[in-house]
Amino acid sequence: MANNTNVSWGFPFKFDKSGRVARVGGKATSLPTNKELSQAVITCVKQIMFTSPGERVMNVNFGVDVDEFAFSPAGNHLTGLLEREMHTQINQWDARVEVTGTNVAIVQQTGEVVASFSLRYLDTDQDEVLNVHFN
Numbered sequence: 001m002a003n004n005t006n007v008s009w010g011f012p013f014k015f016d017k018s019g020r021v022a023r024v025g026g027k028a029t030s031l032p033t034n035k036e037l038s039q040a041v042i043t044c045v046k047q048i049m050f051t052s053p054g055e056r057v058m059n060v061n062f063g064v065d066v067d068e069f070a071f072s073p074a075g076n077h078l079t080g081l082l083e084r085e086m087h088t089q090i091n092q093w094d095a096r097v098e099v100t101g102t103n104v105a106i107v108q109q110t111g112e113v114v115a116s117f118s119l120r121y122l123d124t125d126q127d128e129v130l131n132v133h134f135n
Contacts, residue, residue: 006032006040006096011047037096037121042130044094045117049086049132064089066113066134074111079104086115097121 006025016022025040026032032040051063064085072078083102090099101118113134120127 006037008040008043011043034124034126038128041094041097041119041121042132044096045090045130045132048089048093049115062089062093074106074108079106082113082115086117090117096123100127
């Protein structure tokens with residue numbers, strides 16, 4: 001029987017239709033599909049981005065706190081800070097992937113922030129681009 005270490009609680013925390021805690025990453029007893037692995041990584045990335053440093057008592061350096069940047073002046077300085085911080089945090093806290101590139105853009109008309117990550121899955125050497133939208 002295979003042991004799937006990619007199974008984790010869904011984010012945001014919720015319950016599934018059976019009343020159990022919703023999970024991502026597939027079943028604990030079988031290896032994940034590429035889609036399940038991608039879903040687990042996306043969940044981890046969102047947890048990193050929406051957690052404030054210091055919010056986790058045992059991991060005080062965990063998180064980016066994108067909300068802190070919400071009221072900062074938009075521009076190259078802001079996008080550069082976000083890119084560096086997200087790149088560093090994902091590489092530090094998610095051992096399944098390596099961030100090979102980041103790009104943060106601000107849509108001027110709506111103020112929406114779009115973060116793109118180029119990821120390499122370390123177990124399979126597959127590459128994926130992950131886009132996360134903040135509004």
